[in-house]
Amino acid sequence: MALPQSAYKGREFIAVIGDEDTVTGILLAGVGHVTDPPDSQKNFLVVDAKTENSTIEDAFNRFTKERKDIAIVLINQHVADKIRPRVDEYKEAFPSLLEIPSKDHPYDPEKDSVMKRVRKLFGE
Amino acid sequence: MAAEKMSTDAGTGSSNGLTQLLDQLDQLWVDYLTFLDQYQAAQGDIKKQLSAGHFSLTQANFKSPNRRPYGQDYYDNRMKASRGYKIAPHNQDSLSMRFKVIDMTDSAKSAESAESAEKDAASEPQQQPSPPSTPTPDGHEIPETPTPTAEDNKEKPGADATASHDPLRWFGILLPRELRSSQASFRSVIDGPVETAANAIRGMRETEAKISRLRKAVRKIEKAEG
Numbered sequence: 001m002a003l004p005q006s007a008y009k010g011r012e013f014i015a016v017i018g019d020e021d022t023v024t025g026i027l028l029a030g031v032g033h034v035t036d037p038p039d040s041q042k043n044f045l046v047v048d049a050k051t052e053n054s055t056i057e058d059a060f061n062r063f064t065k066e067r068k069d070i071a072i073v074l075i076n077q078h079v080a081d082k083i084r085p086r087v088d089e090y091k092e093a094f095p096s097l098l099e100i101p102s103k104d105h106p107y108d109p110e111k112d113s114v115m116k117r118v119r120k121l122f123g124e
Numbered sequence: 125m126a127a128e129k130m131s132t133d134a135g136t137g138s139s140n141g142l143t144q145l146l147d148q149l150d151q152l153w154v155d156y157l158t159f160l161d162q163y164q165a166a167q168g169d170i171k172k173q174l175s176a177g178h179f180s181l182t183q184a185n186f187k188s189p190n191r192r193p194y195g196q197d198y199y200d201n202r203m204k205a206s207r208g209y210k211i212a213p214h215n216q217d218s219l220s221m222r223f224k225v226i227d228m229t230d231s232a233k234s235a236e237s238a239e240s241a242e243k244d245a246a247s248e249p250q251q252q253p254s255p256p257s258t259p260t261p262d263g264h265e266i267p268e269t270p271t272p273t274a275e276d277n278k279e280k281p282g283a284d285a286t287a288s289h290d291p292l293r294w295f296g297i298l299l300p301r302e303l304r305s306s307q308a309s310f311r312s313v314i315d316g317p318v319e320t321a322a323n324a325i326r327g328m329r330e331t332e333a334k335i336s337r338l339r340k341a342v343r344k345i346e347k348a349e350g
Contacts (some may be wrong), residue, residue: 008221012208012228014314020195025177025310027199028291028303030206036165043205048194071209071223072322093329094211096223096322103178109167114325118160121332 008094011071013044015063015095017056018076021103026074036076047079057083063095070095077112078105087111142345149338156331163324169317177309184302194303199293204228205287207314211321220330223322225315290294 014031016023023046026032035041045051045059060083062074077099080087086101090097090113099114109115185193206229214220292299292307 008211011211012226013205014208014318016178020193021178021181022174024195025174025181025306026314027203028290029310029314031208031314032199032203032291033205034201034203040201062274070333071211072318074318093221093326096325098318098321098325101174103182107167109164112167114163114328117332118328121156121335 008071010069011068011094013043014072014074015067015070016046016074017059017063017079018047018074018100019079019102019104020046020048022076022100041067043067047076053082057086060086062099064090064092072096072098074098074100076100076102076105077107078102080113081111084111088116139349142342142349145338145342149335149342150337152331152338156328156335159324159331163321163328166317166321166324170313170321173309173313173317177306177313179215179299180302180306180309184300184306187300187302194295198296200291200294203291203294204289208310209319221326223319223326225319 004093013033014026014027016031018026023044027044033043041062043063045056047056056079060073060075063070071094073095073098075087079102080099087099089096097113099107099112181194185191188194206227206228208228209223210226211221211223214222292303295303
């Protein structure tokens with residue numbers, strides 16, 4: 001069944017949730033965007049040891065549900081682990097969710113929500 | 125005997141239908157595994173490029189003045205994206221969607237220049253043909269001074285827009301080359317494997333839905349026969 005145009009039209013930005021080096025690097029690529037005042041909404045969140053899980057989850061919900069201009073959400077896998085249930089239950093067509101490695105935490109396909117869906121499909 | 129023949133024909137018909145469905149299911153599995161392979165390859169590329177980018181960034185941080193790392197302290201809160209993605213149907217008839225990297229500075233620039241050209245054409249008053257010039261007492265005609273056109277004004281904002289969108293500007297003027305090479309690595313991640321991985325995920329989701337529907341149809345036929 002075809003998706004309505006409203007589901008994907010206008011989605012053009014990349015959001016990133018990660019540690020400072022990952023966010024700095026991705027922003028260097030030119031994807032960082034802050035909307036005009038008074039909203040001044042950022043399309044990134046820098047996560048460090050002091051960042052609460054609720055802050056991460058709020059940003060995740062903002063990028064995936066509230067904002068309609070995000071096409072892809074990049075999230076460090078070790079950050080996704082902090083909100084794993086929320087990430088694993090995410091099933092929307094857009095924005096697309098992609099787990100990426102960080103400098104100190106390599107990619108683990110066992111934890112990747114995409115690969116979990118694959119294993120579930122083969123297991124059915 | 126006619127009834128027996130009819131039931132045999134019906135059985136053959138339904139088994140043919142089941143065979144067709146199973147063949148379609150097999151093809152969908154092949155498609156799904158192809159997308160899976162693309163996704164895993166893209167993750168491998170993401171890992172390589174991000175490693176290179178992080179390595180260069182670490183080297184740049186080591187060389188930074190006062191050992192201040194190039195990080196969020198430098199971010200410009202007025203930043204605008206120069207790179208993004210466009211989501212569009214894969215083919216004209218297809219129901220599947222795909223991501224494509226777009227340069228947002230170029231599209232914004234061309235859209236703005238097209239709009240401004242239209243506005244200039246619309247707002248400029250219609251010039252009446254000028255009456256013949258009054259001859260001066262000496263008999264010399266006064267030369268016409270050329271007026272600046274919209275074309276001349278277009279070039280300047282474009283160059284400024286490209287320069288202002290470069291995030292390297294946030295970090296100062298004299299930058300280590302490692303920071304530029306880090307930018308190149310992270311750019312290649314966004315332009316290449318992230319697009320491939322996102323498209324593979326999209327393809328897997330669409331194929332998954334088709335597999336699920338087909339499996340239900342197969343189970344229905346098998347139940348009816350069984």
